[in-house]
Amino acid sequence: MDLKTLIPQKLKEKFPTVDFEVSDYRDELTIKFDKKYIVEVCKFLKSDSELEFSLCSDITAIDWATRKNRFTVVYNIFSMKHNFRLRLKADVDEGDCKIDSVSSVWRAANWQERETYDMYGIKFNNHPDLRRMYMPEEFEYHPLRKDFPLMGIPGSLPLPKK
Amino acid sequence: MGLEAYLKDNGFFTTKIDAIIAWARKSSVWPMPMGISCCAIEMMAVGDPKYDIARFGSEVMRFTPRQCDLMIVAGTVTYKMAPVVRKIYDQMPEPKWVIAMGACTSSGGMYRSYSVVQGIDQFLPVDVYLAGCPPRPDNLLHALMKIQDKIGKTKASEFPNIPLNKIDINLPELNVIQKN
Numbered sequence: 171m172d173l174k175t176l177i178p179q180k181l182k183e184k185f186p187t188v189d190f191e192v193s194d195y196r197d198e199l200t201i202k203f204d205k206k207y208i209v210e211v212c213k214f215l216k217s218d219s220e221l222e223f224s225l226c227s228d229i230t231a232i233d234w235a236t237r238k239n240r241f242t243v244v245y246n247i248f249s250m251k252h253n254f255r256l257r258l259k260a261d262v263d264e265g266d267c268k269i270d271s272v273s274s275v276w277r278a279a280n281w282q283e284r285e286t287y288d289m290y291g292i293k294f295n296n297h298p299d300l301r302r303m304y305m306p307e308e309f310e311y312h313p314l315r316k317d318f319p320l321m322g323i324p325g326s327l328p329l330p331k332k
Numbered sequence: 333m334g335l336e337a338y339l340k341d342n343g344f345f346t347t348k349i350d351a352i353i354a355w356a357r358k359s360s361v362w363p364m365p366m367g368i369s370c371c372a373i374e375m376m377a378v379g380d381p382k383y384d385i386a387r388f389g390s391e392v393m394r395f396t397p398r399q400c401d402l403m404i405v406a407g408t409v410t411y412k413m414a415p416v417v418r419k420i421y422d423q424m425p426e427p428k429w430v431i432a433m434g435a436c437t438s439s440g441g442m443y444r445s446y447s448v449v450q451g452i453d454q455f456l457p458v459d460v461y462l463a464g465c466p467p468r469p470d471n472l473l474h475a476l477m478k479i480q481d482k483i484g485k486t487k488a489s490e491f492p493n494i495p496l497n498k499i500d501i502n503l504p505e506l507n508v509i510q511k512n
Contacts, residue, residue, distance in 0.1 A: 322447070323446075329455045332454070332455050
């Protein structure tokens with residue numbers, strides 16, 4: 171069976187109570203669902219013998235600025251077995267800016283979640299080491315948020331004395 | 333061309349101590365290759381036989397700042413990298429000079445962004461700014477010749493005699509964040 175029909179079908183069988191929003195745009199399959207199921211779904215996609223999404227190629231986020239659910243966390247995963255790419259999405263609101271970490275599923279997610287935390291300020295629950303990735307640890311802002319000015323906040327990054 | 337032209341008849345010559353020291357200094361400028369990004373590739377090209385920085389006595393790229401007198405900052409300096417560049421500069425013995433190589437180093441260049449220092453002269457004294465993205469190797473040689481001109485005009489008494497272990501290294505404390 172075609173993976174594009176198999177994956178949503180298997181997910182619906184395994185998680186009957188979860189609402190999966192499946193879209194297929196430009197030959198790329200995207201599945202969106204509630205953030206509280208992210209770890210279970212990822213675990214299933216990785217461990218299922220017919221799917222085997224063994225590689226987590228990227229985790230990032232989108233800042234929609236004015237939307238009600240301000241952020242969307244995006245997971246790009248890859249099945250080596252089928253040479254198939256899948257995108258998972260989960261909405262996160264600014265008021266409750268947290269999502270469960272999938273670093274227990276893929277170890278590669280550790281640094282990718284740190285980067286997402288650094289750039290967007292989304293906290294990952296149960297992450298083993300949630301420190302900033304690029305910016306100095308004492309930095310207080312999250313540069314890829316839409317309300318962060320392009321040239322930064324003056325004085326927020328210290329320079330050596332001349 | 334060099335000293336031997338003066339020496340061929342009499343075997344000695346007279347000069348001023350400032351002149352001979354400045355001549356010696358400018359003819360053996362030892363660079364600290366602070367290669368941070370793509371400009372460093374052009375800086376490497378300057379060392380190869382085609383451009384040959386050895387013609388100017390500067391082929392001795394020292395990878396320890398303690399043996400250098402010219403820092404070539406070749407590349408984009410981010411806020412995170414700035415303390416490192418400054419620390420290396422502070423470890424160089426006096427007298428010392430700095431070339432800001434390329435657009436990024438001189439002004440931030442195309443990286444008009446929160447993460448990139450918009451010109452290293454915010455935390456380093458720069459002697460020569462070098463245009464280009466990246467500058468051609470011959471352009472870097474031109475900058476080196478400008479530095480040599482500058483060194484040629486110096487007097488030995490201008491430079492304070494500070495022992496290496498007395499050099500004051502000023503670094504900001506990273507946990508202090510000033511707010512405007």
